[in-house]
Amino acid sequence: MGKVRVGVFVCHCGSNIGGTVRVPEVVEYARGLPAVRYAEHNLYTCSDAGLTSIKKKIAEHGLNRVVVASCTPRTHEELFRRACEEAGLNRYLFEFVNLREHCSWIHMREPDAATAKAKDLVRMGVAKAALLEPLEAARAKVTPVSLVIGGGAAGLAAAGALAQQGFRVHLVERSDRLGGLAISLWRLLPGDRPAAEIVGVLEREVKATGNVQIHLRTVVEDVSGFVGAFKVRLASPDGPAEFEVGTIIVATGARELEPLGLYRWRELEGVMTQLELERALSSGRTRYGDAVFINCAGAREPGRTYCGRLCCAVAIKNARYLKESDPDARVTVLQRDVMAFGAEFEGEYRRAMEAGVRFVRYSPSLLPEIVGDASVKAVRVRHDLMGRDIEIPAQIVVLTTPLASHADSGELSRMLKVPLDADGFFLEAHMKLRPVEFATDGVFVAGAARFPADIREAVSQGIAAAAKAAAPMYAGEVIVEATTARTDPRACSGCGSCEAVCPFGAVTVAQDAKGRPVSSVNAVVCKGCGACAAACPCGAVQQQGFTEQQILEMVESLAFGREEAP
Amino acid sequence: MTASFEPRILVFACNWCSYAGADMAGVSRFQMPPNCRVVRVMCSARIKPDQILAALTRGIDAVVVLGCHPGDCHYAEGNYHTRRRALVLDALLATLGVEKERFQVRWISAAEGAKFAAAIREVIDTVRDLGPNPLGRSHGTQAS
Numbered sequence: 001m002g003k004v005r006v007g008v009f010v011c012h013c014g015s016n017i018g019g020t021v022r023v024p025e026v027v028e029y030a031r032g033l034p035a036v037r038y039a040e041h042n043l044y045t046c047s048d049a050g051l052t053s054i055k056k057k058i059a060e061h062g063l064n065r066v067v068v069a070s071c072t073p074r075t076h077e078e079l080f081r082r083a084c085e086e087a088g089l090n091r092y093l094f095e096f097v098n099l100r101e102h103c104s105w106i107h108m109r110e111p112d113a114a115t116a117k118a119k120d121l122v123r124m125g126v127a128k129a130a131l132l133e134p135l136e137a138a139r140a141k142v143t144p145v146s147l148v149i150g151g152g153a154a155g156l157a158a159a160g161a162l163a164q165q166g167f168r169v170h171l172v173e174r175s176d177r178l179g180g181l182a183i184s185l186w187r188l189l190p191g192d193r194p195a196a197e198i199v200g201v202l203e204r205e206v207k208a209t210g211n212v213q214i215h216l217r218t219v220v221e222d223v224s225g226f227v228g229a230f231k232v233r234l235a236s237p238d239g240p241a242e243f244e245v246g247t248i249i250v251a252t253g254a255r256e257l258e259p260l261g262l263y264r265w266r267e268l269e270g271v272m273t274q275l276e277l278e279r280a281l282s283s284g285r286t287r288y289g290d291a292v293f294i295n296c297a298g299a300r301e302p303g304r305t306y307c308g309r310l311c312c313a314v315a316i317k318n319a320r321y322l323k324e325s326d327p328d329a330r331v332t333v334l335q336r337d338v339m340a341f342g343a344e345f346e347g348e349y350r351r352a353m354e355a356g357v358r359f360v361r362y363s364p365s366l367l368p369e370i371v372g373d374a375s376v377k378a379v380r381v382r383h384d385l386m387g388r389d390i391e392i393p394a395q396i397v398v399l400t401t402p403l404a405s406h407a408d409s410g411e412l413s414r415m416l417k418v419p420l421d422a423d424g425f426f427l428e429a430h431m432k433l434r435p436v437e438f439a440t441d442g443v444f445v446a447g448a449a450r451f452p453a454d455i456r457e458a459v460s461q462g463i464a465a466a467a468k469a470a471a472p473m474y475a476g477e478v479i480v481e482a483t484t485a486r487t488d489p490r491a492c493s494g495c496g497s498c499e500a501v502c503p504f505g506a507v508t509v510a511q512d513a514k515g516r517p518v519s520s521v522n523a524v525v526c527k528g529c530g531a532c533a534a535a536c537p538c539g540a541v542q543q544q545g546f547t548e549q550q551i552l553e554m555v556e557s558l559a560f561g562r563e564e565a566p
Numbered sequence: 567m568t569a570s571f572e573p574r575i576l577v578f579a580c581n582w583c584s585y586a587g588a589d590m591a592g593v594s595r596f597q598m599p600p601n602c603r604v605v606r607v608m609c610s611a612r613i614k615p616d617q618i619l620a621a622l623t624r625g626i627d628a629v630v631v632l633g634c635h636p637g638d639c640h641y642a643e644g645n646y647h648t649r650r651r652a653l654v655l656d657a658l659l660a661t662l663g664v665e666k667e668r669f670q671v672r673w674i675s676a677a678e679g680a681k682f683a684a685a686i687r688e689v690i691d692t693v694r695d696l697g698p699n700p701l702g703r704s705h706g707t708q709a710s
Contacts (some may be wrong), residue, residue, distance in 0.1 A: 072589045073606065074581075101592025102604050106683070113600040120603055324636055419642055430638075439642045483608065501611070503642040529641035530612030534651070549618055558576060558603055559624035 004130045004473050005037040007063035008122060009054055011045035011070030013100055020104040021118045026069070033074055037061050045070050051083045058087040065129040069097035069122050090134035092482060097125035120558060121441060127557035131550045135482035138523040142228035143246040144473040146466075146525050147172065149220055153455050154447025155251035156202035157462030158469075163209035163506070169246065171206070172215045172234060177440060178203050181403075181448070186281040187456060189317050190344035198455060202261050215241070221364045223248070223415045227442025228478050235282040247442045247469035248416065250426055252409065254448035257304075257401035261299050263370050270396045271378035274314050277398050281318070285323055286325040289395030292379040293333040294368055295317055297399040300336065301364065308402025312339045315400045319485060320352040329403020332358045332392050334368055334381055360392075361385055370397055381426045382553055405450040416443050417505040425451050436465040439527070441478065444468050483545035484526035485533055487519045491540035494518055498532035498541045507532050507541075572692040573627035577604045577686070578613050582640035583675050585630030591681030591686075598683050601690045602630075609633070610671070611644030615655040618669055622659075625702030628668040630685070635673040645673065664701055667692045672674045 008030040013020030023041045031040040038061040042050040045068055056065060066089065068080050073096040081091040099118050107114040139321065144167055148159045151173030159171045177183065178199070184194035206212050218236035225231045231250055234241040256275045259265045265273070272280075272290030293315045315333055325332040333352075337467050338359065340349035353359065360382040362368055368381040371391065380391045413420045418438040419427040426449050429439040436444050446461035447453050472478050485507070487498070494517030498507045507527035512518045519541060521532070530543035539548055579585040585606050591598075607613060620628045631652070633645040651670045653696030659669055670689060674682050 021633075072585075072592075074586060074589060098604070101589040105592040105595055106598050107600045108595065108597060110600055113624055117600045117603070124605070179622065314618075429642075430640075435640060439640075501647055503644070527641060529609035529644050530607065531641065531644050531647055534612050534614040534647070543612060544610075546612055548614075548617075551605070551607070551612075552620055554605055555576065555617065555621045555626070556573065556624060559621065 002064070002149045004035045004065060005061065005063050006033075006035045006065040006067060006126055006129050006255045007054070007057050007061060008036055008039040008067045009045050009050070010039070010122070011050070011068065011099070012041060012043050012069060015041065017070070017088045017099050017104040020114045021099060022111065022115045025115055026118045026122055028427060030122050032124065033123055035065075038063060042351055046076055048077055051079070054080070054083045054476065058084070058089055058220035061472045062351045063308040064089065065093050065095070065132055067095045067122070067125045067129050068119070069099045069125065071100040072098050085215065091136040093129075093132050095125045095129040095132060097121050105187065113228045120561065121549070124554045124557045128550045131547070131553055134542070135544050137482040140226070140228045140480070140524045142472045142476055142478055143244050144168070144476070144545075145170070145243070146247045146249060146469055146473070147220075147230070147232055147244045147245040147354035148251060150180065150253055150447070151178040151214070151216075152251060152253045152447060152458065153182050153199060153202060154253065154449070154453070154458035154462040154465075155180070155249070156199070156206050158211065158249045158251055158446055159212050160202065160206045160465045161463045161466035162470060163206065165466075167470065168213060169212045170232070170243065171212050172218050172220055174217065174219050178214070178215050181255070182455060183207040184275060184282075186278045187317070187321075189313055189348055202459070209433070220412065220415065226523075227472060229508075230442065237384065245348065246473050247444065249462075249465045249469055250404060250412065250416065250418070250443065250445045250449050251447045251465070252449045253413065254403040254425070254452060255406055256296050257404040259401050260296055263294060263368070263397060263399055265399060268370060268372050268376050269374060270372070270394075271370065271399065272319060272396065273399050273401055274311070277318055280560075281321065284549060287540050288322055288326065288329065289398045290330045290393050291319070291322050291332070291398060292392055292394040293398045293400055294379070295333060295335040295400040296364075297401045299402040304402070304404070304423065306402070307339060307343070309339055310452050310454050311400045311402050313454075315398070316340060316345070316348050316357075318398065319357040320348070320355050323352070323355045327356070329349055330358070330393065331356070332360055334360050334362050334379070336362065336364060340378050352451050358504045384560045400499055403448055406535065409449070416440065418443055418445075419503075425449065436461055437468055441525075442469075442472060479525070480524050480526070481528045483528040483543060483553045484523045485521045485528070485530065485541050485543050486523075487521055488540045489520075491538050492518050493538050493540070495539065497535040501531045501535045503529075503531070571694060571697055573601055573690065573698075574601055574625075575602045575628045575630065575689060575693060576621050576626045577602050577630045577632060578607055578610065579604050579632040579674075580606070580610045580634060580644070581606055581608045583634035583638065583673075584610070584682070586676035587632070587674040587678045587682045590677065591682045592679075594679045596679060598686045599690050602686050609639070609641050609644040610648040611641070613648065615651055615658070618655060622664060622668060622699060622701045625699060627696075627699045627702070628669035628670070628689060631671045632674050632682075633671070635675055640677065662701065664699070665696055667696060668699060
């Protein structure tokens with residue numbers, strides 16, 4: 001690259017910086033810094049005039065590093081990088097110094113101190129700039145095919161939305177039919193429509209596109225690669241299948257928690273779960289006699305602290321069905337708190353009370369007890385509001401358990417290098433801003449795989465995940481950040497610390513031609529956090545744009561720089 | 567320790583939360599003493615204990631590492647690495663006789679401009695009371 005020639009452009013930002021920091025003095029100071037060949041100040045460096053000046057001075061003075069001291073890189077870095085690029089300079093030979101948010105605006109009554117600090121910041125920026133190297137962003141082609149794992153409501157919605165946009169989809173379902181957990185339900189709130197009917201609509205939409213290949217009784221056995229080119233291996237009774245996809249949507253759903261060891265389930269006749277009741281209702285049995293529902297069975301207690309959030313609505317729905325189909329029966333719901341969120345569920349709660357369902361609060365410190373020898377006779381419970389023990393006759397007891405994550409979600413999590421939360425549900429990249437994305441590019445999540453979701457939520461999330469997955473497939477290629485990590489194989493000892501800390505699976509230690517373990521970074525997968533560079537005991541792994549030397553240079557420039565001032 | 571001592575403090579801030587939080591402090595015009603210099607890194611996990619020691623042995627009076635709140639890391643788990651490394655470095659600094667206030671890790675979100683300003687003011691006040699960094703004196707001649 002030859003001799004380093006730095007150009008410094010200091011911005012007044014109208015009076016935003018110039019009203020506090022003595023900008024001409026900072027420019028004068030910059031001119032005296034080592035390697036600085038040119039420095040000027042601009043009223044607004046981001047204006048046309050400012051950008052044109054940068055480009056002109058790059059050519060006139062043969063500048064090969066540019067430092068702009070103005071506002072924040074979070075809003076203006078791209079603009080100045082582009083100006084460098086337009087002048088024929090690699091965009092990564094640019095360094096930003098923040099004199100507005102981090103200086104003039106926070107030291108408004110101290111012009112002397114703010115000016116001295118601005119000089120420090122410019123000197124540190126120049127010190128780093130001198131060590132910048134040209135970088136190239138990696139590009140990767142994206143195969144316009146998606147893999148949707150799970151054929152429930154979320155998976156069907158996602159597959160349908162992608163297929164309608166013309167993308168081919170492999171829809172993998174491990175059971176022998178589509179529909180997921182919903183297919184086992186009787187009727188759905190709100191609206192009381194049969195679950196099978198709703199799921200049937202989703203299924204027909206998927207099939208009508210002609211773009212979805214459905215793999216039943218199939219599991220994903222292995223996934224390797226990265227966004228744009230995931231290599232997938234499936235296993236099914238018909239034999240294995242292998243293909244490449246550009247994106248993956250996880251829609252594996254959840255399961256009803258089995259209340260093992262709770263309330264004498266599977267010990268007494270008449271004790272059943274909500275799902276078992278739904279199946280019985282689906283089979284046509286309507287009369288059950290006196291019924292007691294026990295909510296929060298296995299939930300909101302040590303070991304499983306979360307609220308299943310949908311279970312209350314399920315209990316409300318089924319209690320009302322039982323009361324309406326057998327008005328003489330006494331139907332009681334034992335609850336700790338009723339979570340009937342939203343207008344519809346709150347309406348359903350009222351509807352159930354009006355139909356004659358009783359809601360009785362119990363305390364988690366005094367759990368209800370089931371009375372009976374071979375079959376259920378009654379439930380004994382401390383009525384929390386009356387503070388008195390009562391006994392409620394019952395022919396059946398329905399246990400309302402929360403949805404829980406699949407026991408084998410850990411396997412898929414490791415395969416796809418995406419995280420799970422403490423309860424085994426898949427964890428998205430950001431709970432507010434990126435709710436259907438994983439931090440791993442090209443992999444998305446929808447439905448109860450993330451957290452208990454009703455059909456409305458599962459379908460919305462499926463469509464959302466499809467929209468996110470479609471973006472790189474429309475673009476046809478992904479351009480990834482260039483400030484990625486890189487290993488110098490000569491310095492690497494093969495210890496694997498880098499591989500261990502990488503949350504994206506971008507770093508691998510493998511044997512080189514001489515059989516020596518050496519780390520290498522896949523630039524397409526690397527997100528440029530630098531965790532591996534910090535973990536490396538040999539200094540072999542460096543994060544480009546934030547190298548050891550660059551950071552140290554800034555530190556030394558701050559520590560020793562004052563004496564060098566002109 | 568003289569009354570006029572003004573500490574020099576180096577702040578490493580992650581790009582996604584804390585640097586943005588510092589920006590927010592600026593946008594909100596929260597005023598603070600001019601003793602800190604913020605260096606941007608993409609993730610707090612980029613910061614190596616060596617770099618903190620380098621700053622302290624070169625006479626910087628305190629180093630503050632700022633990252634996203636636990637659970638909010640842009641890179642999923644970077645700040646957990648930061649937290650673990652800090653524990654080890656704390657122990658090392660203690661054996662070197664460096665006051666624990668000279669190396670601090672804090673979590674600042676992109677929205678927490680006020681928290682950033684409060685943290686910076688607090689660190690400056692604390693370190694001003696401590697006086698010059700004792701490690702810095704041993705390194706007086708190594709300017710390169």
